[in-house]
Amino acid sequence: MYLNKVRICSSRLAAAPTHFVRSITVNSTAVEVEEGTAQLKSWREIPGPSSLPLLGSLQHFIPGGMFHNLNGIDFTHKLYQNYGPIVKVDGMIGMNMLIFLFDAESVSQILRSENWMPIRSGFPSLEYYRKYYKKSKDHEQKPTGLVTEHLQPWREFRSAVNPVMLQPKIIKLYTTAIDQVAQDMVARIRSLRDENNMLRGNFGVEMNLWALESIAVVALGTRLNCFDPTLSEDSPAKRLIQCVHDFFTIAEDLDFKPSIWKYITTPKFKKAMKLYEDHENLSKHFIQQAMEELKTNKGKSSNEKGVLEKLMDINEQFAYIMASDLLFGGVDTAANTMTATLYLLATHPEKQQKLREELLSKSEKKPYLKACIKESMRVMPVVSGNTRRTTKEYNILGYHIPKDMEIVFSHQEMSLMEQYYPRPKEYIPERWVADKDDPLYHGNAHPFAHSPFGFGVRMCIGRRIAELEVETFLARVVENFNVEWFGPPPKVVQTALNYVKGPFNFVFKDI
Ligand code: HEM
Secondary structure, eight states: OOOOOOOOOSTTOOOOOOOTTGGGGGOOOOOOOEEEEEETTEEGSOOOOOOOOBBBGGGGGGGSSSSTTTTHHHHHHHHHHHHSSEEOOOOTTTTTOEEEEEEEHHHHHHHHHHHHSSOOOOOOOHHIIIIIIIHHHHSSSOOOOOTTTOOOHHHHHHHHHHHTTTTTHHHHHHHHHHHHHHHHHHHHHHHBBBBTTSSSSSSHHHHHHHHHHHHHHHHHHHHOOOTOTTTOOSSSHHHHHHHHHHHHHHIIIIIISOOOOOTTTOOHHHHHHHHHHHHHHHHHHHHHOOOOOHHTTTOOSSOOOHHHHHTTTTTTHHHHHHHHHHHHHHHHHHHHHHHHHHHHHHHHHHHHHHHHHHHHOOSSSSHHHHHHHHHHHHHHHHHHOOOESSSSSOOOOTTTEEEOOOEOOHHHHHHHHHTTSSSSOOGGGGTTOOTTTSOOOGGSOOOOTOOTTGGGGGTTTHHHHHHHHHHHHHHOOOHHOOOOEEESEEEESSSSSSSEEEEEOEEEEOO
């Protein structure tokens, strides 16, 4: 789903189809230069950190190296500072070579051309689990979901689920159910406050509970009761939340960092396979529960049908897989976006007040609400960028880029560049509602600099749901509380997602 980087040839993947496997020998692949591209420089000449045979750029990531211990955000920043708008980072053990782009026009060139059956590498370890590890147990070839499929199988799946997941008028039907979850969460915040109006317990977990409860009403058409005060630590809901979090963390280790799991079974690889299985089983638990409820309530429930039930009518297999992927893709993404937005509004009280006034005006259109969320996704995004594997050749910034290259679009870095957004580091929701003649007007920025939900036919399938959830809950919070923050900013840790880790110094005062 999110920024990802790896694909190599190995004995573990030897049986995989050719689109899955890319040889580590890519660095020495002879690239045929077509007529008209001869004057271009070779991709081998793209600037970037030096590399050694076999080890690639590993030397820079070990103690003493220039990238040692840098978090992802600082790493990409340093790449741009040191090498400019296009940077090549040679593959390390178990990783492909990556080309980073910090130039919005070049990003648009690739994204617009790769818009038929775009390949985003996804999560190789999850893909391995779903396609090969599980297959060896199940002995049957099933579609594996949007995150892990490519080309024709991806297209078939995506075409089936698009009408149910992306049409604004269909998503709008969940407004009441999502709002009920938001109101219940507001009541929970109220009940969890201590004498200083701070939340007892871990704020991050609370946001995950809200996100899981919200996505469940869409995916399964049912409430999971995540706000039940008697919910134990080993309840399926809490275990699912932990599982999703561990998933993004272990995926970072296996898929984003040098790792030998593709050659030999490491303890981390075993842990990941177990984790993916746990997630599958927990999802099954909720899906089966929802199916039983469906049977008992057939025709009686006034709620909008969930994605599960809607897809059941089209393709049962797709229904199970999609519902399970929503329970995985829809939790940490929405939760961290919400936390970041609350933090930014708490530290910009005048913007929070302006938003409150818009909400209290009861006008149907809420442009400032949307603007506050858009701006927080620009300044503190949960996803740092996006990727594509090229399916054709390109001329990018004077370099010839052949097929099968992994390109990383560094949207987080570009979103904070002065050349695209004036006063880029400031939280200014007004830029999203400003008139054309205002220097802050967002339309002056290149449309491909900032792209929080990705682009084109492979754009985030949960986009409309995420927007509805965050807008609805944010509105309820700001209507009910004056949100304050004290002390230093929270830590943001980048694994496969950007996690706002706290400490969470929020204060929720009644209005
Ligand atoms: C603020 C929240 C979210 C952000 C910033 C976000 C961002 C993204 C991005 C950047 C992509 C890659 C798109 C591309 O390749 O062009 C993506 C894909 C995806 N997202 Fe989200 N997402 C969010 C919420 C969600 C939610 C709530 C769900 C589930 C309901 C979800 C499910 C997915 C899935 C299944 C894909 C893969 C789509 C495909 O490959 O066809 N996301 N998301």
